[in-house]
Amino acid sequence: QKEVEQNSGPLSVPEGAIASLNCTYSDRGSQSFFWYRQYSGKSPELIMFIYSNGDKEDGRFTAQLNKASQYVSLLIRDSQPSDSATYLCAVGGLSNTGKLIFGQGTTLQVKP
Amino acid sequence: GAGVSQSPRYKVAKRGQDVALRCDPISGHVSLFWYQQALGQGPEFLTYFQNEAQLDKSGLPSDRFFAERPEGSVSTLKIQRTQQEDSAVYLCASSRGDREAPLHFGNGTRLTVT
Numbered sequence: 001q002k003e004v005e006q007n008s009g010p011l012s013v014p015e016g017a018i019a020s021l022n023c024t025y026s027d028r029g030s031q032s033f034f035w036y037r038q039y040s041g042k043s044p045e046l047i048m049f050i051y052s053n054g055d056k057e058d059g060r061f062t063a064q065l066n067k068a069s070q071y072v073s074l075l076i077r078d079s080q081p082s083d084s085a086t087y088l089c090a091v092g093g094l095s096n097t098g099k100l101i102f103g104q105g106t107t108l109q110v111k112p
Numbered sequence: 113g114a115g116v117s118q119s120p121r122y123k124v125a126k127r128g129q130d131v132a133l134r135c136d137p138i139s140g141h142v143s144l145f146w147y148q149q150a151l152g153q154g155p156e157f158l159t160y161f162q163n164e165a166q167l168d169k170s171g172l173p174s175d176r177f178f179a180e181r182p183e184g185s186v187s188t189l190k191i192q193r194t195q196q197e198d199s200a201v202y203l204c205a206s207s208r209g210d211r212e213a214p215l216h217f218g219n220g221t222r223l224t225v226t
Contacts, residue, residue, distance in 0.1 A: 008152075032212050043203060043217040044155065051212060088154050090215075098143050098207045099168065100215060102154035 003027060004091050006103035014111055019076040021106050023089030026070065032092035033065055034100065035074045039085045047087075048074065079110040114138070116218035118204050124224045125194045133189045133221045137206030144187050145215060146179055147203040155203055161187060162209060194225045 004025045013019045021035075032051050036044035050056045050063040050072065062075040072091075076083055086107050090100040117136040125131050137144050142163050147155035148171075157171040163184035172179070176194075181187040191198055201222050205215035 004154075006154075034214060043219050044215075045217070046214045049212070049214055090154075092212075098209060098213050098215065099145065099157060099160055101157065102147075104152070104154045 002103070003101045004089055004103040006087075006089050006106045008104055008106060010107040010109050012109045012111060013079050015079060015081060017079050017110075019079045019083065019108055019110070021074040021076075021087050021089075021108065023072045023074075023091075023103055024070055025072070025089075025091045025101075027091070027093055027101075028067075028070065030067075030070075030091045030093050033063070033072045034090040034092070035061075035063060036088040036090060036102075037085045038088055038105065044088055076108075079108075081110050081112050084108055084110045116204055116206050116216055118202075118218035118221050120221060121219065122222050122224075124226060127195060127225055128193055130190065130192045131194055131223065133191075133202050133204075133223070135187045135189070135204030135206075135218060137185065137187070137204070138216055140208075141206035141216070142184070142209035143207045143213070144181060145205045145207075146187070146189050147205065148173075149201045149203055149220070151200075158189070158202075191223075194223075196225050199223055199225045 038044045064073045086105040088105045089103040144161040146158040149155045160168040161181040176192045201220040207213040
């Protein structure tokens with residue numbers, strides 16, 4: 001079992017719809033959770049981070065964390081074609097290093 | 113500069129050659145990470161520095177891989193006797209160093225071993 005698991009997709013949604021991206025993790029001691037977006041041929045860029053159970057909203061993005069279920073998700077409202085990219089879930093552990101473990105990423109396609 | 117800078121952007125090496133990949137982190141960032149990203153996969157952790165100290169090298173795939181950060185700023189990832197399976201994008205990231213600090217990635221070096 002991988003430490004951080006994501007469905008590779010592709011996830012295809014029409015423009016304007018809500019895209020839901022999911023991630024599960026195996027280490028119950030994980031403390032910090034990040035979503036990165038990676039366009040083809042580019043480096044990952046941070047979209048959101050969440051540390052506490054519940055929802056965190058930032059513009060069109062909402063991150064949801066459920067530590068009991070070891071589950072984190074990212075919702076993208078009013079999806080745009082420019083949101084088409086690979087979304088990487090990353091999890092940080094108990095150590096103070098900031099080291100992150102990444103999932104394999106989910107490819108999102110937003111169709112006009 | 114404002115971001116993490118990596119060089120070269122692309123590197124083609126013949127099998128058996130040694131390569132050196134450079135990373136210049138964001139000024140003041142104490143933590144520096146190297147990741148390896150194969151096509152279609154997420155980044156895989158290689159090694160971590162806090163200032164000049166290499167605190168975790170558990171992800172280095174073999175003893176052909178070596179990383180250093182002698183003055184706590186610029187870092188070099190060296191791969192000796194490259195193999196085809198070393199072909200990947202090598203990403204460098206830096207952060208403030210606390211547990212909740214996000215990683216800021218460079219543009220990566222795409223290594224192709226022929």
